[in-house]
Amino acid sequence: MEYRPRLEQAQLLDAAWDHVQSVSYQVSARWLFYRLLQDGWLSAKSDYKRLISLLSKARKSFYKAWRPDTLADDTRAVDGAGQGYRDLDEWLEAVASGQVFSYVDRWQEQNYYVLVCFEAKAMAAQFDFYLPSWMPRVAFGGDVSIPAKWKIAKLLGWASDRYGLPTRLIYFGDLDPKGLLIPESARTDIETWLPSHVDFEYERAGLNEGDQDAYDIAENPERPGTYQWEALDDDTAGRLISGAVESYLDIEAGERCEAEDARRMTAFREWWTEHKPSAADLGL
DNA sequence: CATTTGCTTTCCCACGCATA
């Protein structure tokens, strides 16, 4: 099932690759389009969609040196939350490289590593409110980009190795054909790119068939028979989010970690104040 | 001046046609 483009597409991809290599930062598909337009590889406006499909194909099939993270996606953030340090040594190493944000690793007392994903960016504030701050989350923004899916697979693989925990992806989105399709296509790629030893399961926590009656959700007037996540009242949304998350996470353990983190940081600060070396001690 | 509408970007899938 190896991707073998025909001559013309292969040449186009090679030309695109040269442009990718020509700069020392990650470029977007759009940028590539204009470069190739300039070169005369493309002309019509409809060529844009053609190029996008081709670039998707190349990145997802690992054609030559193309990889899912070859092109940039600056609009979606994928990063771990709740990460900390195993011990003072590891922490001091991070201090040295200027990446410290906390000390105690929130995941050390959990039974699962959980990532929450949701369909629309418009939902972000609500999830920020109902999820513990130490939980990683990704707003898909419709169909999620290839680089974002790649980062998610990397994050889950990394977490699985570091914590030795089974990983779970909990998804929330609209109850309509597209809302069902978005996470399924994302899940397929993420599962494909996950190392085989990673214990991974996906759960769609809402909106699911039947929720519209269970929670008395108003129909989307623009498309009968479909239901928007935003139509949920705040209380119900909060219960759905918290309920799904609490079936995997020990929230109190997470809170204990947060408290412990604060305690250790305070203790360290006190110690540091007392033992702080002078600039002369450090030979500065 | 605020809201609505339209356009653009990026992704996916389905389908029919072309080709090595």
Added chain:
DNA sequence: TATGCGTGGGAAAGCAAATG
């Protein structure tokens, strides 16, 4: 004939132009 290619349709979001 299996695989590659191109098109059309659809969703979310951000921005700009049009509208009330």
